[in-house]
Amino acid sequence: MGRPPLPVGTYGQITAKRDGSRWKAWCKYRDTDGHVRKVRCWADTKAKAESKLRERLVDRQSVSGQIKVNTKVVVVAERWLAEFRDQVELGNRSGTSLDTYEHRWRTLVKPRVEGLSIGELSAGQIDRVLQGLNKEYSASTAKTARAIISGLCGLAVRHGALKTNPVRDARPVENGKRRRQSRALTADEVLDIFVKVDGDETARRQDLPDIMRFYGGTGERTGEAIAVRWEDIDFDEKVAWVEGNMVRTKADGAKINGGKTRTARRGVALADWLVTMLLDRRARVAAESGVEPQELTGWVFPNSIGGLRETSNLRRDWRAFRERHGIGDWFTPRTFRRTVATLVTDALPAREASDLLGHSRVSQTTDTYVGRGSVSRRPAVVLGVLGRSNGGTKGAPRSTDDTV
Template sequence: MGRPPLPVGTYGEIKTKWDGSRGMASCQFRDLDGKVRKVRAWAQSPSKAANKLRERLRDRKISMGELSAESKVVDVAERWLSEFRDMVDAGKRSGTSYDTYEHRWRTLVKPRVVGLSVMELTTGRVDKIIQDIDGEYSASTARTCRAVVSGICGLAVRHGALSVNPVREARPVENGKRKKRPRALTVEEAIKIFETADGDEVARRHDLPDIMRYFAGTGTRTGETLAIRWETIDFDEKIAWVESNAIRSKLTGRTVNDGKTNNAERGIPMADWLVEMLLDRRARVAAMVGVEPEEMCGWVFPSTTGTLRENSNMRRDWRAFRDRHKIGDWFTPRTFRRTVATVLTDELPAREAADILGHSRVSQTTDTYVGRNLVSRHAAAVLNALGKTAEKRQDDQ
């Protein structure tokens, strides 16, 4: 006689093991539809992973209850977050997005709705919550909180607990002050920073001179830069193929995904100076490990142990470099991305520049990344044609 199935809403034995450097716990859970699904959690050790999994199972069980207008907002939110976690596990959502939403819910939204039922989430009350957050924090934070509340209310609508989503009619969040221009570097500023990094022994030990030049030559995101592999660089065609993005989240730990948008996977044509820098780097690394340069594989900018470098570690080294040389906090890895966007849009059609940067929308490139602090002579050259008309008029007179 076969083993009887798990009752709906229950789970089987929790199993733990080491998954690389992290602990992992897993078990089988029987959902409301009768299907048995594997649920997993990761943490610093197997025992911590097991505790984390038990919390997820508790939330999952709560989320299986029927929703009504009297349901507590906090219970609906846990159900929404549980569904979001499932989508992360299925590869349909990013773990970093879950981290952001969960943090905003726990720290900003939950304290404002902790005693409310779903039917008490009126448009007026939602509007006040979002506007209060906007006034106390920032427009960006308020928009994220608005997305959280909209997701929670959307779930309530789908299950009949609400007839309409009250967030739809709430006032949009607008910037209260003029948006700062993106800060880009001039060519002279970039060269000076390269020279400063070249002369900094600590920066050289952390690979910052080469990483900075790669940023400046490609305009790639931090995660894309750390995820680049020797196998994806075509030295013959002088193209760096961007195929992945290194991220870390609470749910998935350190992972490499396919990128932020459909345009994230792309080929970036490399300037000759960047090709020479990478060839020199490859030759140096190959000599250290005792292989031919053409046989090199793996991460181009690995950690000190040869593994995938952590974004946070690279940013820590970057901040330390910035502090040592009294460079303002405006100088981040994204500064080079803005610089590349500015240079490209001055010389190329905006759509072509957006494709190189991996943006799905041209406006993302022109509005967010282009630093217009740099004065171009192109406009003056075009306007010279008007001067010829003025000269002719003077001659006629």
């Protein structure tokens, strides 16, 4: 006879073990819908992980009923996070977003509101929390906190505990610091970087020359390039298909997700020089593996033992290369993405660059990724027509800039 199911609102045995440098505690919990789900917590010690898990279980047990005006904010937040976890499991939300929200809630937001009921969480109270976080930490941190508070207040509105979401009436989070311009490379600067990385023995051992060229030739995100497989490259059509993005979350570890946006899955046309580089790389790897190049499968840019490369390790190697060659900390893998956006939009309609980069909006490409600050002669050429108008200065020489 099978083991009887857990009663609704109860949990099973708590288990704890090391997870890297931290401890993870977890157990099975049967929710009000009858489904049994894992509840997990991480901490620096076994005892802290188990204690944190028990606190979460108490909060979870208290969220089973209807949210009312006197329900504690911490209870509503745990229920909202539980719903967010369900959406992550369904693939509708990002696991990295869940990690960020849980951490910010636990360390920054919860201590500032844990004595309040949801009915006491007024626009003024929320405003004080957000402006305080902005002043003490950053606008980015305050905006994340705003998203958390807005989410749990929205849940309270759906339950009838609040009539409107008070976050709407709190002041916007303003960034007091001047936003740093996007830094893109010129074509000559890119070629200079390639010369430096080719001549760096450590960088060659870490596979940075080919990786940098792939970033420079495709503009792919860091995780997208790490996730590319030989099966994703159509050498006849000269296209690399972006099928996923490498991410790491506490719940699932390293995995390939479906991409950051609905347009993330796409084909990226490859320049001839990049096709040649990839063909040479495939031939070399195939010879080392003892297979025909056409039969080669697996990661194009694996780690040292052939597995999935970690983005954190790539960024570590990148920082070390940057320091060895005296390049500023602005130079990251994303710099090539900005460079591609800038070079393409200088020559083609912005929609071409947006499609190439997998952005859902053209404005994201032009506002965030296109490098600024370079002086273009093209506007002056266009405005040259004003010097040939009837109202122009008599005898003024005709502009020789007749093409754009």
